[in-house]
Amino acid sequence: MVPTYPYLGNETKCIETPITFPPQHQDVQPGLEYLMNPVPISDNTEYKSSEKLKGKIAIITGGDSGIGRAVAIGFAKEGADTAIVFTPRERQDAELTGKAVEFYGQHALLVEGDLRQPDFSEKIVEEVLERFGKIDILVLNQGVQFPQKSISDISDEQLENTYRTNIFPNFYMTKAALPYLKPGSSIISTASVTAYAGEPLLVDYSSTKGAIVSFTRSLALQLVSKGIRVNAVAPGPIWTPLIVSSFSDEYVKTFGLDTPMKRAGQPFELAPTYIYLASDDSSFVTGQVLHVNGGTMTET
Numbered sequence: 443m444v445p446t447y448p449y450l451g452n453e454t455k456c457i458e459t460p461i462t463f464p465p466q467h468q469d470v471q472p473g474l475e476y477l478m479n480p481v482p483i484s485d486n487t488e489y490k491s492s493e494k495l496k497g498k499i500a501i502i503t504g505g506d507s508g509i510g511r512a513v514a515i516g517f518a519k520e521g522a523d524t525a526i527v528f529t530p531r532e533r534q535d536a537e538l539t540g541k542a543v544e545f546y547g548q549h550a551l552l553v554e555g556d557l558r559q560p561d562f563s564e565k566i567v568e569e570v571l572e573r574f575g576k577i578d579i580l581v582l583n584q585g586v587q588f589p590q591k592s593i594s595d596i597s598d599e600q601l602e603n604t605y606r607t608n609i610f611p612n613f614y615m616t617k618a619a620l621p622y623l624k625p626g627s628s629i630i631s632t633a634s635v636t637a638y639a640g641e642p643l644l645v646d647y648s649s650t651k652g653a654i655v656s657f658t659r660s661l662a663l664q665l666v667s668k669g670i671r672v673n674a675v676a677p678g679p680i681w682t683p684l685i686v687s688s689f690s691d692e693y694v695k696t697f698g699l700d701t702p703m704k705r706a707g708q709p710f711e712l713a714p715t716y717i718y719l720a721s722d723d724s725s726f727v728t729g730q731v732l733h734v735n736g737g738t739m740t741e742t
Contacts, residue, residue, distance in 0.1 A: 462698050462706060463681070465691035471586050473683030475507035475535045482681045483708040484512040485542065489519060494721040496521030500579035501570055501619065503527040503557055503611060506536035508682030509632060509709050510583045514539050516713030517720065518548040522579065525551040525570045535683075549574075557584050558606040563614035567622065577622050579720045582612045582654075583632040587647035587688050596646050608650035612657055625669025628720045631658055633676040633731055638740035651676075655731055662729030671728040673719045678735025679706045702737030 464479050475482060500517050504510040505526035514524045524543055528536040533554065540550035551573050555562040570577055586607045590596050612631055623629075636648035637655050654674060662672035679685075679698040685706075686694060698706025712734050718724050719732070733740055 459696060460699060460704075461695050463694050465695050466686050467689070467691045467694065468683070468687040470531070471588075471684070471687045472504075472507075472529060472532055473685075473687030474532065475511070475683045476538065478681075478683060478686055482508060482511075482683075483710050484508075484539075484713075485515050486710040486713070489516070489710075489714075491519040491521070494520045494717060494723065495579070498522040498578040498720070499525075499570065499574040499576050500581060500720065501525045501527065501566060501577060501615070502581040502583055503615065504584040504632075505581070506532040506539050508684060509677065509680060509712050510581070511535070511539045511542070512709035512713040513581055513583070513716045514550070515542050515546065516710075516717050517579070518543040518546040518550075520717055520721070521548070522720075523549040523551075523574055525553055525566065525573075527553045527555070527557065527566055527584070529556065530554055557611035557614070558603075560614045563611065563618040566615070567618045571622065576624075577619050578624075578627050580615060580619050580623070580627075580629045581632075581716060581720075582615055582630070584608070584611055585632065585647075585650075585684065587644050587684060589643040589688055590645070591643065593645050601646050604646045605650055608647065609653045609657065612654060616661065620665075620670075623668075623670050626722070627670045628724075629661070629665075629670065629672045630716055630719045631672075631674040633658070633674045635676055635678045635733065635735045635738055635740065637676060638733075639738060658731060659729045666728055671719075671724065673724070673727060673729070674731045675712060675715050675719070676731050676733045676735065676740070677707065677712055678733075678738055680712065681706045681708055698736070701735065705736065707734065707736055
């Protein structure tokens with residue numbers, strides 16, 4: 443038996459809701475950062491570097507904008523050269539990220555292609571080895587999301603695209619880079635708070651992020667004997683091109699307001715977490731997911 447409770451009536455309340463961002467929407471994924479208003483903040487100009495990644499070489503998928511751009515800039519400040527992986531549509535954003543890396547005295551290699559194709563990961567590794575001679579850090583940050591109100595509205599094409607973009611490249615890139623990763627290397631994936639809290643509009647996306655969490659834990663156990671650490675970061679709502687190309691302009695108006703901090707995060711606020719996981723500061727940390735989400739409590 444399922445108990446039922448009759449409602450006694452309805453009550454109407456007038457609630458004043460802050461607008462967090464100007465209404466906006468981009469029709470095509472991946473979104474473009476240079477078209478956003480305001481442009482996400484990727485560089486914390488008050489950050490003080492201490493050469494934690496001096497001489498390191500990093501590959502960042504989805505490194506052209508959003509979290510990836512902030513990580514590339516943070517890595518550059520700490521002394522790392524970076525390969526920035528992006529799709530053809532994102533070239534202008536990627537070039538801006540490359541210039542930001544070079545501004546801080548490091549080298550940026552731009553690699554354009556489709557991570558859904560297994561052979562492309564091998565091409566990335568080949569180009570990085572040819573340019574820099576080694577690989578120390580792998581940041582697996584690519585992703586798409588397509589909100590749907592019902593699971594019935596998720597087409598086979600959408601389901602396959604979401605999985606092929608969000609989780610398959612983690613396998614492809616790791617397999618391609620692994621022969622060249624030495625003890626002390628670090629693999630970092632971008633998961634999501636939705637892997638833990640769920641999100642009714644993003645059933646396929648959140649399930650890929652759950653897969654990334656399991657990928658991280660299992661791969662960490664597999665590679666620990668090789669001295670390679672594997673971790674992930676689970677962001678909450680962050681102001682990136684993914685948001686304006688996923689959700690309606692009405693949704694964007696209050697984006698981030700449902701966090702305990704009552705705001706969205708900016709990409710630069712995640713960069714130190716990736717720096718920590720990439721550096722020797724986290725030498726005793728593997729198989730973990732770090733949560734940067736504005737105060738949402740999760741069970742890990």
